[in-house]
Structure formats: C-alpha cells, structure tokens
Amino acid sequence: MDHLSSLDASFLHFETPETPMHVASLCILELPEGYKGDFYEDVKAMVGKRLHLASVLTRKLAPMPFELAEPVWIEDDDIDLDYHIRSLTLRRPGSREQLDQLVARLHSSLLDRSRPLWEMYIIEGLENGRVAFYSKMHHSGIDGKAGTEMTKVMYDITPKPREVPPPRRKTGSPGGYQLGVAELLQAAVSNTAQQYRKLAEMLPTAAKALTTAGNVLASQRTAKGERPLNLGVAPKTIFNDSITNQRSFTSMSLPFNDLKDLGKRVGGTVNTIVMAMASGGLARFLQQRDLLPKEALIAAVPVSLRSEGDSAMNNQVSMVRVDLATDIADPVERFKAIHASSEAGKAVVRELKPVLGVDMPMTGSPWLMTSLASLYGRSNLARRLPPMANVLISNVPGPQVPLYVAGARMLSFYPVSIPYHGSALNITVQSYAGSLDFGLTACRRILSQDESYELIEHMKAALKDIERLPRVETAVPGASPLKEVPVKAVETTAKPARKARAAAPARKAAAKTGTPVARRQRAAAKRAG
Template sequence: MDHLSTLDASFLHLETPETPMHVGSLLLVDLPPGRKGDYYEDFKAMIAGRLHLASILTRKLASMPFDLAEPVWIEDDDIDLDYHIRSLVLRRPGSMAQLEALVARLHSSLLDRSRPLWEMYVIEGLASGQVALYFKAHHSGVDGKSATEMMKVLYDTSPEVRQVPPPRRHRRQKNYGYQLGVAEMIQAALSNSARQYRALAELLPAAARAIGAAGNVVSRQRTKPGERPLALGMAPRTPFNVSITNQRSFASISLPFPELKALGKRVGGTVNTIVMAMCSSALARFLKERDELPREPLIAAVPVSLRTEGDGSMNNQVSMVRVDLATDIADMAERFKAIHASSEAAKAVVRELKPVLGADVPITGAPWLISSMASLYGRSTLARDLPPTANVTISNVPGPAHQLYICGGAMASFYPVSIPYHGAALNITVQSYAGRVLEFGITSCRRVLSQDEAHELAGYLKDALKEIERLPSVQAGAAPSAPVAAAPTKKAPAARKSGSRRKAAA
C-alpha cells in the first residue's frame, strides 16, 4: 500500500468528465524489412513479460472512506492485457492527419479507475508502412520525467528484444484481496497524515531560508523606470480561456534538435527560449488573423521539474511558473530578449524555492471539496468570467537521449500528447528524442481549436522559426544559422494538406 502525494492526488481530484487528466505519447515505429508475424501479439507478449518493471502498470487506486484522505496505490493481481492493449487499423490512405485525429479521439476518454490507469494502442494501416503506438497514463501516477524513465524499462536500446528476469513472488503479510478493509484504510490515512505533518514541521527552517533567498532574488530583478517589468500581472482574456469539453484536437511537428541548439546559442538564448518565441509568434498571428489578439502580452504557464538528478520515482515532482510571451512587441529581436529575461527570472526564483515547492502538504478531509470545486468551475461561467492567470500551457520535457527500439522496430518519432483544462484550453508540449529531434504536440479542446486550426497553428510555429533564424547573431563574427528544416524521418508519412488560413482582418 502506497499513499499518493498531495500533488499526485490533485490530478484525481481535479479530473472531471470534460477534463481527463492523463498524459500520452504517440510513437512511430519503423519495422525491420521482411518482418513476419503479428506485431500486435508480439508487442502484447513483450509487455506481459515486463509488467513488473514499471509499477504504474500493475497498481490501481483504492479510495479512502468518504474521501477523507488521499487514496492509496495497491497491487492488482488480475491485469487484463486484452483490455489495456488494443489493436486499431487506419482507413486508407492512412495519412498522418488521420492518425492525429484518431489520437485526439482516443485522448478524449477517461481511464477506468477500477483498473491500473493506463492504456496502449497498436495502430496499423499507415501509408508510410510504419506502426504507430499511442500510450496514455493518468497524471496522478506519472509526470513527463518519470514517464521517460518508464520508457527506458519498457523499450530496448538495440533491435534485439532483450530478455528480462521474471518477477519475484511477493509474500504478503495481509491478503487485501480486491479492496482494502475499512479499518486498514483509516489506519493508513491517519498514519500518512501524521507523517506529512511531521515532515512539514521539519521543513519549516529550510522553508524560511528558501523564502528569504527567493525574496533576495526577486529584489535583484527589479527593473529601472521605463524598462519592461519582470513581475507579471493577470493575463489578458483570449478564446483559449474558457470552459472546455472532453473532445480533443491534436497536431504534431518535428524539428532537428542540434540545429535548434546552435540557433539558440547564436541568438542569445536556449532551446527553451526558441520554443517560447515560436509559440509567442504563432499564437499572436493566429489571434490577430481572427481580430482577437489582446493589446496586453500573452502569458504562458510553464511546468518546471523539481526532480533531483538520478531520481526515477514514478510520481509527480513539478511546479509551475509564468512567462511573459511579449506578444505586444512587434520586433522579434526585442521580443526574444523579453521572453528570455522573463523565463530566466522565473527559473531563478524556483531554484531558491525548490525545498518548499516540493513539500507534501496534507489536506485531510479536503479531497471531496476539491472535486466539487473543480466540477463547479468547469460547469459555470467562472473560467470565462475570472481573470486568467495564463493564456496557454507550454511545456518542454527532456526525452530519451538515445535511439529506442520497440519489439525489434526502431522508434522514429516520440510525440507528446498532453492536458488542456478549463480556462487553459491549449497545451503545447515539446519533447526531445535521441538528441536529434524536438517533437511538438499541440493538444486542445476541439471546440476551441479544431483539427484544421491545430494544423494551422503548427504551420505558424514553423513560420515563426524562420523569423528567429533571421535574427542577428549576438556573437561577434558568427555566421547566420542555416534554415532549420523539418526533421527527416526514415519513412515519411503521407503528406497532408494544412487547414485553410484565414486572412488577416483589415
């Protein structure tokens, strides 16, 4: 029995029928030439032999009576792989656009809380000859970093499918069966709450020091009169800041990672700054063409990892900062500087507050209240009426650094599929893979951003990169970067037509 942390459990309490709280990945796999056999059956057999390597695949939830405390993870001894791993085939012609639309639909449905919180889909029929794998798991059990750790144990680093030792039999002192007894659950809740309060008390001295250090960082970040302030107010209202439905849209792009790193270094930023500037320009163009771009700058909510080096635990260790997208600045060079300054200032404060932000704060008796408030927020006009704290969620997740293989096939692409929410209907997540590509996943409520509009925004992201490439170098004598072309794949999926772009309002 393993208690969820307060942060892990919050993803359960905030989940509503309109806001499934699972994260996902879309993988494209190049099969070896002449491969025989049923890939779906081979894949399912491989996962069956490795279930014990990742706890998220074998554990399920047990809720506390009356939701008085956080639920616990318990082992599930009866996992139905035919339910968790499914086979689908695309209709002809099997284009990438069809695959993205299918993934958007699969990402819309809630996971069954009576089972381990994950599903996998083996999708065949792509015109490229590749096999696609879509995987989703509840955010309560895994974040972007720990998901990457799970991938490392499920997939191989060579075409040869490695053999793993079988699981050891666990001798349990108590046989809990399908669910826990009420007495055991209440005892566990009280013990966990006592542990949380004790840890919180022990944290107070470190918390005081961290808050003081963060205050010093903020005071040093004060700008001179006339300069752009680093302190951010509330975000302006946009079409993305509304209540959403459970239906999703999804689009993806790939860009070469080494070229992006070189570009960031040349123009005085990082890959993360490049991503933020691309999103800033693309969103500003998208809204301006609809005459909905606010005069105030858009603000991005950016998750930041609190995980220490070498920590591979399967839980959430993340916080959130806000970054100025500077969409009110027309000049790309000045906008790029403003975005970089805002991002670095936010990360500096988080570094000092890390001991506090990672604290497991007990909320005994509150889970039922949080769930009720989440439902009220989504089904009322609050998301539309209250001032938004951010307009869009932009996340940058470090992915596997090496080439991966799945059941003998080489993984060519690794696209993230993430979570929109009430008041934040658009999520743009990027993930590096094998040190060679940066994969973008655009996930949104389909009512707010249709499939065609998601493809349109993806095109604007590519156009924004061309703007950044034209920026002057901050290094004396450095040559301009070569254009960053779309990342090549071994077998490129069939080309798709992008959604029609609306002309700018006169």
C-alpha cells in the same frame, strides 16, 4: 500500500468528464525489414514480461472511506492485458490526418479507475507501411520526467528485445486482497501525522528558501520605463474558456541540434526558441482573426523539481509563468523579453525548490477539490475570471538514443498532453534521438483540427523569423561574417544531440570586466583624469 502525495492526488480531484487528466505519447514505428509476425501480439507479450519493472503498470487506486484523505496505491494481481493493450486499424488511405484525428479521439476518453490507470493502442494501416503506438497513463501516477524513466524500462536500445528477470514470487494470501475500512483509516491517520512532522522538520529550510527567493525577486526589479519581470494577470483570449472533452491534436518534428545552435546564435536556449515559436504562432493566429489582445500573452510552464537520478513514478513539478511578449513589435526585443522572463521564473523556482514539493495535508480534500473542479467548469468561471496564463507550454527531456518497441524502431516520440478549463491549448515538446517532437493538444470546440494545422504553420513561420535575428556576439572588425544556422527539414533519425556545457564562469567574468570597448574607455578616462 503507497499514499498519493497531495500533488499526485490533485490530478485525480481535478478530473471531470470534460477534463481527462492523463498524459500520453504517440510513437511512429518502423517494422523490421521483411517482418511477417503479429505486432500486436509481440507488443502484448513484451509488456506482459515487463509489467513488474514499472509500478505504474501494476497498481490501482483504493479510495479512503468517505474521502477523508488522499487515496492509496495498491497492487493489482489480476491485470487483463487484452483490456489494457488494444489493436486498431486506420481506414484507407491511412493518412497522417486520419491518425491525428484518431489520437485526438482516443485522448478524450477517461481511464477506468477500477483498474491500473493506463492503456496502449497498436494502430496499423498507415499509408507508408509504418505502425503507430499510442499509450496513455494517468497524470496522478507519472509526470513527464518519470515517463521518460519508464521508457528506459519498457523499451530497448537494440532491435533485439532484451531478456528481463521474471518477477519475484509474492508471499501472503493469494489474490483478491482488499484493504479494510479500519486499515485504510489507520493508514490515513498515520500518513497525515508523518506529513505534519515533515512540515515541522523543514521549517528552518523553508524560511531560508523563502528569504533567498525574496532576494532573487528583489534583484529582478527593473528600472522605471523598462519591461517588468514580475507578471500580472494575463489578458483574455479565446483559449481562456471552459472546455469539452473533445480534442484536436497536431504534431511536428525539428532537428534538436539545429535548434540548439540557433539558440546560441541569437542569445537564448532551446526553451527560448520554443517559447518564441509559440509567441509568434499564437500572435499570427489571433491577429488574423482580430483577436490578439494589446497586452502580452502569458504562458504557464511546468518546471521539474526532480533530483538527478530520481526515477520515482510520481509527480515532482512546479509551474512558472513566462511573458510571451506578443505586444512587442521588434523581433529582437521580443526574443530578449521572452528569454529574460523564462530565466527569471526558473531562478525563483531553483531557490524555492526545497519547499515546493512538500505535501500539505488537508482533511476531506478529495470531495472538496472534486466539487470545486466541477463547479469551475460548469459555471463558466474560466471565462469570467481573469486568467493567470493563456497557454500551457512544456518541454520534456527525452531519451537521446533510438529506441525499439518489440523490435520496431521508434522514429518519432510525440507528446499528447492536457488542456484544461481556462487553458484550452497545451503545447508540449519532447526531445528524442536528435529530434525535438512537438505535440499540440487542444479542446476541439476552441481550436479545431484544421485550426490546429494552421497554428503549426504559423509556428513554423515564427521559426523562420527567429532564424533572421542578428547574432548576439559582438562582431570583430575585419572578420568575415559568421554563417547563420537555419533549421533544416525534419529528420527524426538524426544523431543524438550532445549536452551543452555551462559557461557560467565566463559570464561572471564578463559581467565584472565588461566588454573590451568598455575597458578601453575606462582606461582612457583614467589617463585623462
């Protein structure tokens, strides 16, 4: 028995028929040359042998009596693989548009809470002879980083599936085990006491973290007339509305190395490139409809709190808001503003990391939060209240080596994520084997399938604008101009990207001494004095 944290449980409580709270992935697979087997049966056999390696696949929920406390995870000893793993075939011609529409429809249905919260689909009939693999899991049991850790368990790095040790035989009474009311209540009281004790123990750490974060916020204050880093409420857009459970989905892939080199050249990171693409794409999309607000759009961006090496199957994430600077016409200044806002938000989270992931016990939170979530969606409060953000944008670091599913090579690894009331569009990217794979998931009533394709094209156009930005380094007189780094056509089998090395010591030294021109000016002034 394992208690859900407050954050994990919130994904259950905020789930309504209109807002399924599961995350998913869409993998495009290439079958081995000359393959004649039954791929669905191969995948089912592979998953069956590895269920015990990932707890998220073998546990189900046990709610507390009267919903007085958060539910617990218990082991399910009767998992029906034929229910959890399913086979579908696209009608001819099996186009990519047909696949996108099918994934959107699969993503709109709720998971069965009486079973382990996951489903997998083998989708055949693609026009190029490839196979798609769509899998979804409830966000209460896994976040983006934990999902990446699970891929290491379920998938292989060679075409030949590896052998795994069988599960250990469990002791105790066989099958049909259910927790009694007294046992559940005792566990709830014990867990609440532990949470309060942890809160008391970390008060000194919390005070120190809050003080440091306050100092960081104070250092981010800007002079009068400069663009503020502290953001207010977001402007109203068509995306800030109540949603239905129907979804649209679109994807694209770009070479990761090219984006990383481009970020270095224009003074940002891959994150900044993604934010700027979203900024430019959304601005074009809304402007063509005469719906672009005068104020800048704001993105809600998840930030991982997970420590290095932590592979626990739970949620360890917080949220920052990033200025998308859609009100700035100058592309150079817009890019600078996006990068500054992103870095400022991450700086505060780094200081508050010791306290952001702490459980906050609250009696009766399941029924209270579920009722509030239902009220928020059905009362149109999402349309009436001022939004905190206009769009959700997430970047998930994924595996950087090619993976295989039951012998089939994975070519692309697209994320399929969660829109919500007030944030009808979610843009998530995931790096995989030298590629950056984009997944746009939205409420179909607010962003139709065709409009989703249109937004993707606008984001590609925004990337072209970023490629035209000037290099940020000071040019050396007489030197030949440096070659620009355009992002090339997608190639999902590109070599894995190497991790960039931090240059913090050089930046600190430059901040103290200034540029060569500034040093010469100071020396001249000193001689003149």
